[in-house]
Amino acid sequence: MTPVALNDPIDVPWWRDAVVYQVYVRSFADANGDGMGDLKGITKRLPYLADLGVDALWITPFYPSPQHDAGYDVSDYVDVDPRFGDLADADALLRKAHALGLKVIVDLVPNHTSDEHEWFQKALASEPGSPERERYLFRTGKGRGGQQPPNNWGSVFGGIAWERIEDGPAGSTQWYLHLFDKTQPDLNWRNPEVRQMFVDVLRFWLDRGVDGFRVDVAHGLFKHESLRDEKSDHPSSRHVESLLETDTKDEPMWDQPEVHDVYRDWHQVLAEYDGDRMAVAEAWTQTPERTAAYVRPDELQQAFNFAWLLATWDAADMADCIRRTFATLDPVGANPTWVLSNHDVVRHATRYGGGRVGVARARAATLAMLALPGSSYLYQGEELGLESVDVPEELRQDPAWFRTGEFWRDHCRVPMPWSGTRAPFGFGGRTQPWLxxxxxxKDLTVEAQTGKRGSTLELYRKALKVRRTFAATAPRDVEILDRAKTVLAFERGPITVVLNAGKRPVSLPRGKVLLNSGRLVDGKLPPDTAVWIR
Structure with a gap:
């Protein structure tokens, strides 16, 4: 029996045990019928989220953007893209969410801007070494005439991470860094102007009433000051599923120590506002220990636990992840932040095998996650048992697909089915939406599953309702129980969780069954099923 523990904080901010629902703004609800989700659509569906039982919603970027990367290429951080509405719509959404008891987290994209951002356009029109170019990472190329990139870094979206500027002012030739798409130039965070601009952005949205920020690429703001080559036989910046590997890699473009000074500054800004304002880091670091550095007491409040997302359907693997998560967070006094799916990865129902088996495993894994101390993030549609979709190549819009022909994310971004028997299933409009x-x-819509016994939607509703009865009061200690190799079992105060990742039914400990992800058979737990017992 292996106990793991987390120290209890004296104060209990709202986000400590929150269940947060990720809204992918393009794909949640379309109020104006143009085939793309919008802020009014989200506002209309807020009662659904309150009824589901979540505590907060996180909304992906809705700022003005040319939409080369679905809004993660921001051209103005303090406005709303007309495709999604306007600032009045954002204010109305905040008011209604708060009236329903829901907190609102908005996405912040500080690593890069759009190439259509005013700053970058001024940089292109300015001389090398000018103050305008110093806001980004412009460099002269290597080799004869600067024809080669300044270093060997690769883009997360495939290919090199540098774009050459031809025929600049006075005939200059330089390159700019883009760790993602070429339309997303990386900012120079060693420039005080950049740091001040984002403090101003934080204050703009905090003043409007947002409760927190999801920080995109939180580990990427600073690069090694020398911009030296990556020491590797095959240098490249890998995409999300391959970032957590056994061997430590040389990554001068990620997770540099200076980034923590920024988050200490942001911590102070958030602390000036009432209501326990917060920020959660998307930090794809190489080890849980490195991730824990982002949630030290004077930095960010949360960081996604991607090790849990990447754990295989294996009881030992999941148990090891839980142990290591608590072991690394305990020294910094932080709570875990669990997640199984998001807009960048294969949906976990598909990742666990797809079909009935994949959905059964996804239900079981979610039940285990929701019983653990800390906060949990749900991705829209997972409460319906949605799987990733094989979007036809000619309809894909992900820039990663266009650069690699392999890695792409449209499969998990297909819009939500709300009602009816044919597309667009109540999403909005009369025809197929943007994907x-x-x-x-037709059998997976909110309408079809509401009130249906055994549906995934009703399982989520019941799980979130039962979770509220113990999440804030149960001990912060988790004890992993010694069971069969194919069984994940742990105790948290009065709650015992058993997940069967094997191929045969297993016996259950004594107690009252509070909730099970699938039917029990002769009092035993079938494969691919989890249960809560008091």
């Missing part, structure tokens, strides 16, 4: 919805989703 096509499969005909097979």
């Amino acid at each position: 096509p919805m499969p005909a097979g989703w």
Whole structure:
């Protein structure tokens, strides 16, 4: 029996045990019928989220943007893209969410801007070494005439991470860094102007009433000051599923120590506002220990636990992840932040095998996650048992697909099915939305699953309702129980959780069954099923 523990903080901010629902703004609800989600659509569906039982919603970027990367290429951080509405719509959303008891987290994209941002346009029109170019990472190339990139870094989206500027002012030739798409130039965070600009952005949205920020690429703001080559036989910046590997890699473009000074500054800004304002880091670091540095007491409040997302359908793997998560967070006094799916990865129902088996495993894994101390993030549609969709190549819009022909994310971004028997399933409009919805989703809509015994939606509703009875009061200690190798079992105060990742039914400990992800068979827990017992 292996106990793991986390120290209890004296104060209990709202986010400590919150269940947060990620809204992918393009794909949640379309109020104006143009085939793309918008802020009014989200506002209309807020009662659904309150009824589901979540505590907060996180909304992906809705700022003005050319939309080369679905809004993660921001051209103005203090406005709303007309595709999604306007600032009045944002204010109305905040008011209604707060009236329903929901907190609102907005996405912040500080690593890079759009190439259409005013700053970058001024940089292109300015001389090398000018103050305008110093806001970004412009460098002269290597080799004869600067024809080669300044270093060997690769883009997360494939190819080199540098774009050459031809025929600049006075015939200059330089390159600029883009760790993602070429339309997303990286900012120079060693420039005080950049740091001040984002403090101003934080204050703009905090003043409007947002409760927190999800920090995109939180580990990427600073690069090694020398911009030296990556020491590797095959240098490249890997995409999310391959970032957590056994061997430590040389990554001068990620997770540099200076980034923590920024988050200490942000911590002070957030502390000036009432209501326990917070920020959660998307930090794809190489080890849980490195991630824990982002949630030290004077930095950010949360960081996604991607080790849990990447754990395989294996009881030992999941148990090891839980142990290590608490072991690394305990020294910094932080709570874990669990997640199984988001807009960048294969949906966990598909990742666990797809079909009935994949959905059963996804339900079980979610039940285990929701019983653990800390906060949990849900990705829109997972409460319906949605899987990733094989979007036809000619309809894909992800820039990663265009640069690699392999890695792409449209499969997990197909819009939500709300009602009806054919596309767009109540999403909005009368035709297929910006990404096509499969005909097979007619039995998976919110309407079809509401009130249906055994549906994934009703399982989530019940799980979130039961969770409220113990999440804030149960001990912060978790004890991993010694069971069969194919069984994950742990105790948290009065709650015992058992997950069967094997191929045969297993016996259950004594107690009252509070909730099970699938039917029990003769009092035993079938494969691919989890249960809560008091």
